[in-house]
Amino acid sequence: MGGRSRAVLRARAAVCLTFFCNGLAFSNLVPRYPEIVERLAITKAAFGQAVMAGSIGALVAGLAASALITRWTSARVASAGMALAGLAYLGAGTAENWHVLAVCLALGGGLDAIIDVAQNAHGLRVERRWGSSIITSFHAAWSLGAVCGALMGQWMAASGVPIAWHLSGVVLILAALSLAALRWMIPGPDSDDRSDAAVEPSASPTAAPTAPAPGGPARLAPPARASRLAVIAMIVVLGAMCAAAMFPEDVSANWSPLLLVELRPPAGMVGMGLVTMQATMIVGRLIGDRIIDALGGRRVIAAGGALVVLGMGTGIVAGTIGGILVGMVLAGAGCAVAVPVAFAAADGIPGLAPGVGLTIVSWLARVIMMIAPPVVGMLADAHGTWVALGYGILGGVIMIASWPMLHDSRPGRGRQAAWQCPRAA
Numbered sequence: 001m002g003g004r005s006r007a008v009l010r011a012r013a014a015v016c017l018t019f020f021c022n023g024l025a026f027s028n029l030v031p032r033y034p035e036i037v038e039r040l041a042i043t044k045a046a047f048g049q050a051v052m053a054g055s056i057g058a059l060v061a062g063l064a065a066s067a068l069i070t071r072w073t074s075a076r077v078a079s080a081g082m083a084l085a086g087l088a089y090l091g092a093g094t095a096e097n098w099h100v101l102a103v104c105l106a107l108g109g110g111l112d113a114i115i116d117v118a119q120n121a122h123g124l125r126v127e128r129r130w131g132s133s134i135i136t137s138f139h140a141a142w143s144l145g146a147v148c149g150a151l152m153g154q155w156m157a158a159s160g161v162p163i164a165w166h167l168s169g170v171v172l173i174l175a176a177l178s179l180a181a182l183r184w185m186i187p188g189p190d191s192d193d194r195s196d197a198a199v200e201p202s203a204s205p206t207a208a209p210t211a212p213a214p215g216g217p218a219r220l221a222p223p224a225r226a227s228r229l230a231v232i233a234m235i236v237v238l239g240a241m242c243a244a245a246m247f248p249e250d251v252s253a254n255w256s257p258l259l260l261v262e263l264r265p266p267a268g269m270v271g272m273g274l275v276t277m278q279a280t281m282i283v284g285r286l287i288g289d290r291i292i293d294a295l296g297g298r299r300v301i302a303a304g305g306a307l308v309v310l311g312m313g314t315g316i317v318a319g320t321i322g323g324i325l326v327g328m329v330l331a332g333a334g335c336a337v338a339v340p341v342a343f344a345a346a347d348g349i350p351g352l353a354p355g356v357g358l359t360i361v362s363w364l365a366r367v368i369m370m371i372a373p374p375v376v377g378m379l380a381d382a383h384g385t386w387v388a389l390g391y392g393i394l395g396g397v398i399m400i401a402s403w404p405m406l407h408d409s410r411p412g413r414g415r416q417a418a419w420q421c422p423r424a425a
Helices: 006-027 030-040 044-062 065-072 074-093 098-130 135-158 163-182 228-262 272-286 288-295 297-318 321-335 338-347 356-383 387-405
Strands: none
Touching (some): 006 074, 006 098, 006 135, 006 272, 030 044, 030 098, 030 135, 030 163, 030 228, 044 098, 044 228, 044 356, 065 074, 065 356, 074 163, 098 135, 098 356, 135 163, 135 272, 135 288, 135 338, 228 272, 228 338, 228 387, 288 297, 297 387, 321 387, 338 356, 356 387
16 A cells, blocks of 8 residues: 555545445344334235335436436535435334335435445545555445444344334444545545546556556446447446346345244344355455456356355255355355446446446346345245245346356456447447
8 A cells, every 4th residue: 555645545444434334224224124024014025015115216316326426426425325324224114114114215225326326436436546446345345334234233133122222323323434434535526537647656656647557447348339239238237237246135135034034043143144145245355356357257257156046046955044144155255246346347338427337237237126026025925935045046147147248357467348349330
């Protein structure tokens, strides 16, 4: 880190803190899901529909992210949105009927979509100034926040702390940490550093001005004559791959608590599906950039999809608490870097204003994610909650199917060309 200014070091720490808060916020609610389902006396299908409301909220609000970033900057949008999201999850946790639960999850989903784009956009601002790929480390901070939040929520639930007191405390924590992070973020409009010149000279003194640093951030690099249809195809693949990587995360967050409760786990084990997966993803995301540079995009995504299939399949075959948790570890290793890679690539789509590529890909992934929860819920009511593990397997299959579009970067050459794009006719 020698040679980089204190401002850039602080900005990186601030983005890590923002991602941490984002993971901490929703994961505190996860161990409380069985309690909420029991209190409201709703079916798994109804629970799935409430989760779908979160996706609908994300779709409605998500497309506003780019405009909000342009108007207020990614730093302010991410920080202000975080405290508001905490209030939405507090409302969901204390809901007295299904309709309030669905509305609060919709608000939380909408805010999360906006925060997601804003924090990734600001993280990529920092990455451009840093001079090498650091985007997966930010997502590792999110996973760390998710683990801490799940453990905190699990401990609160096991200790009998009322859910209103628990989630009110989370709101205060989010507000304090978000305000602290905002003070260290990069000031000014996001368009200020959209060129290679934004990289600090001291960070890479020997690099050519226009050449990405070895091991630098993944970017879409269509041929000069790539057609609009080719760009649309890249966006669709990125969105599908994003959603597929989120399927196993959705299983661990929303469905594993219900699945583990049915197996009568020891006290404090209800949220362990989320904890084990996200703990694995922390490691995967901390070393993810080096793995991608060493093996190439095709191998990482294809092998990751295979690990997801193996992990979720292990949970189904074993049918035990231990088997499910081992499956979550394997699946977490498989999907750890897929979303960061897709977001970094989306941010590099030529000709799009700051945040637009991220917004479109994030929105498309959430469209796909919206369909799954009610379908999984209905199938779970009819055939058992294990169906959710099959949903995770589908995510792995889609990841494997995505690899033909990926360019297999050679070791030491970085990821300047992340995608294979058809030439214009």
